[in-house]
Amino acid sequence: MARGIYIHIPFCHQICNYCDFNKFYFKNQPVDEYIEALGKEMALTVDKHPESFTQIETIFLGGGTPTALSPEQLTRLLTLIRTYIPMDGVTEFTSEANPDELSEAKMRALFDGGVNRLSMGVQSFDQDLLKKIGRTHSNAHVYETIALAKKVGFRNISIDLMYGLPGQSMEQWRDSLEKAFALELPHFSAYSLIVEPKTIFYNQHAKGKLKLPTEDLEAEMYDVLMQEMEAHGLHQYEISNFAYEGFSSVHNKIYWENDEYAGFGAGAHGYLNGVRYSNHGPLKKYMDTLEIGELPIIYEHEVTDAEKREEQMFLGLRKTDGVSHILYEGKFGESMHVRYGQVIEKLVAEGLLEHDENGIRLTRKGRFVGNEVFQEFLLED
Incomplete structure (x- = not known):
């Protein structure tokens, strides 16, 4: 039985240098058609597995960048979700967001559509580092967007930070943490850079053109992260996540507790009825499959008992508890x-x-x- 739902929006106005998720430049893409295809996938999946959608607790819009959509597109997406997904038990509804894309109209579309949590990709408060990793926002965007989100009514706001970035110093890392704490938010996620295949950074690294901090410096940054979060009263409830009481991410806990969830969208992954699956990544293949009334699943694996036990251990150990x-x-x-x-x-x-x-x-x-x-x-x- 699924506890959560993940919905993938694979469109971006700018591709980050470290990102290996399924994504496409927004311009000239069939965005409206894709949203309708998501509705078809949700309808087909709920019809096929009705027993799996009786106790949904969380919904997560990820990407790509959900806030690359227009206010009207977001409203249509949220309408489709409410049409096909039982919402009675949903307590946490998250959308990822970019600070320079989240206008008041988009925020009101999200908030009025039921979204009650924002996860913003800030990554750093150093403008030079942001340029290196392919981010386009400024610190002013972050401050203005968070103030606007609070005005609209959002109280559960999280930001992502990154360390171990190319050329990043301890001074820059401490400065980013200081600026993050000044925002007085209830939740922070902080990740070390991982150079993944099929990314711009991977290609630069293969050519010897990516200067990364040493392992020792990266470990020191993580140590400082834990110290500073504790000093500011934030509980480390998972290796990379910190929150005030009552603001831990329920959706991510579903993954770490090895419970089931549905994944919708091009390149999305899910775990239903003991089967892990993934969808077609190319937009045309994803949408064409749904057009003929079939689910766009490209891979399925029935998880063995031994695998379930292994996953229970190594996923569960990510949690501080x-x-x-x-x-x-x-x-x-x-x-x-x-x-x-x-x-x-x-x-x-x-x-x-x-x-x-x-x-x-x-x-x-x-x-x-x-x-x-x-x-x-x-x-x-």
């Missing part, structure tokens, strides 16, 4: 120690995991090498 004994035993009918006892003992001895009667979780030391810890739980079946 870690993996609960009760939750694990409720899902799999046995203690996590049956399969992972030796791994847990080893990682506890190395100071990377904590273990008590409630469950297991990363130590502060373990957060710096989270991916290495997660790999320990990928056991051969």
Whole structure:
């Protein structure tokens, strides 16, 4: 049974140098037709899996850039969502946004359409760094947009920050954190740069033209991040996410708790009835498939019992609370120690995991090498 819904809007007015998501330049794209295709996909999916859509808690508009759409297009999209998705249990409805695209008309379209949370891609408050990573907004855009969002009625606002950027210094990172805290927002996400294939940065890196901070400096930036968030009263509830009480992202917790969700849109991924799936990425293929009344799924994988257990461990360990004994035993009918006892003992001895009667979780030391810890739980079946 799905707890959440992800809807992919693959259009951007500017392509960021680090982005590897399915995306297209907005100009000359069939945006209106794409929105109607999303409606068809939602209708077909709910009709095929009605039992999976009875307890939807969250909806997330991601991209690409949802706010690349016009106010009228956003209104049409939100109307289709309310038409096909049962909204009674939805408590969190998020839209990603760019600071220089979110006009008052777009904000009112989102707010009036049921969106109650904004996730804004700020990344840095250093204009030179923003240019390096392909962002087009200024600090003034950020300040004005957040003030306007609060005026419209949004109270749950999050911004993304990035560290480990090309040429980024500790001074620049501290300055971005200081400016972020001055906004008095309830939630922050902060990610280190990962150079992904099929990105501009990947090509630059392959040619030796991308100067990145050292691993030690990146680790220091993460250390400063955790210290400063704690000093400002924000709880680290996941490796990269910090919030005041009551403002943790419910939607992201669905992923980390390894629960099911539906994914709609070109290149979107979902997890329904024990099957992980992904859609066609090219717009024409996505829309043509729906035009003939078929779902645009290109790949399906029925998750094995062993994979479910592995995912429960390495996704759950992203959370500061870690993996609960009760939750694990409720899902799999046995203690996590049956399969992972030796791994847990080893990682506890190395100071990377904590273990008590409630469950297991990363130590502060373990957060710096989270991916290495997660790999320990990928056991051969």
